[in-house]
Amino acid sequence: MRRGEMAKLTQLIDNDVFRAFATYATIVLLKMMLMSLLTAYYRITRKAFANPEDTASFGKGENAKKYLRTDADVERVRRGHLNDLENIVPFLGIGLLYALSGPELSTALLHFRIFVGARIAHTFAYMIPLPQPGRGLSWAVGYAVTISMAYRLLSSVLYL
Known part of the structure; x- marks a missing residue:
């Protein structure tokens, strides 16, 4: 890396909005x-496997097939894990671009915190399970946050 490139990277890491994004992105x-670990836990404790090789410890033939x-x-x-993939991946992409677009720290923090809270609430609503509309509302709030960041990003850097 050349000296100028290192200075730009240091500026990015010193940017409060980027650091906030990195923090909340890491949390989600x-x-x-954790959802992968939870899936594995449920597969093992419920003895419900998707692949024949996963049943090898239960013997062979008909005994393992059950x-x-x-x-x-x-x-x-x-x-729940699939829903995370469908919502967290867009948040990461749009959130990164949004963080790099120079938003106010307080506005960015509001977006990031609401999204993370909504995803955590969604997970609890899905896993407990809580009655609707709890899960639906938590999904909608997180989705709206990502749309809001996309709108603000496009509004500030529109090159159409």
């Missing part, structure tokens, strides 16, 4: 990673 990524099945609890966790 860790939350999403563990090659779906389970309602495993599927619920998997749907």
Whole structure:
């Protein structure tokens, strides 16, 4: 790296909005990673596996085949994880561009915090499960935050 490139990278890391984005992005990524562990936990405790090789410890033949099945609890966790993928990935892309567009720190923090809170609430609503509209509202709030960042980003750097 040349000297000028290093200075630009240091400026980015010293940017409060970027650091806030990095913090909240890390939180939701860790939350999403936790869903993988939760899926594995439910698969093991419910003895419900998707692949034949995963049932090897239960013997061979018909005995192992009975563990090659779906389970309602495993599927619920998997749907929650899929919903994370569908919502956190757009947040990461749009949120990064938004953070780099120079928004006010207080506005950016509001976006990031509401999104993270909404995703955590969505996970609890999905896993407990809580009655609707709790899960739907938490999804809608997080989605609206991402749309709001996209709108503000496009409004500030529009090159159409």
